[in-house]
Amino acid sequence: MQASKLLALLIALSLSCYASAQALRWNQLSPAQQEVLQQHRKGWDQMPENRRQRLATNAERWSKLTPEQQQKARNKHRWIQGLSQDERQALRRRWQSMSPEQRQRMQRRLANMTAEQRRETLARFLSRQPANK
Numbered sequence: 001m002q003a004s005k006l007l008a009l010l011i012a013l014s015l016s017c018y019a020s021a022q023a024l025r026w027n028q029l030s031p032a033q034q035e036v037l038q039q040h041r042k043g044w045d046q047m048p049e050n051r052r053q054r055l056a057t058n059a060e061r062w063s064k065l066t067p068e069q070q071q072k073a074r075n076k077h078r079w080i081q082g083l084s085q086d087e088r089q090a091l092r093r094r095w096q097s098m099s100p101e102q103r104q105r106m107q108r109r110l111a112n113m114t115a116e117q118r119r120e121t122l123a124r125f126l127s128r129q130p131a132n133k
Helices: 002-022 031-036 049-064 067-081 085-096 100-111 115-127
Strands: none
Touching: 031 049, 067 115, 085 115, 100 115
């Protein structure tokens, strides 16, 4: 019994060492990624690895956007942040209930709307019942 516990401990330690060797460190990020993620620098090494990977991937994508695309994304983020927690959750649930084709149609509609038009569309969107898949 002791041998199996020791073996399990050794395996766990090996996996832990391997995981930390694979951890994405701040100095491994490109200069463009570091610039985008500057606000996360202090706590980077304490952050869960999956979050670091996700942030690094998103920062890489961000750095490849044109200034116009970045501004459009900022505007969208501000709009979403302006929603209440309940509205964001309802929007997320409704969005997830849609087919990919329905999502694409909605994205095309929203793309050229003002913030006020998006709010009105959102109110109508959330008042409808989700279609059954």
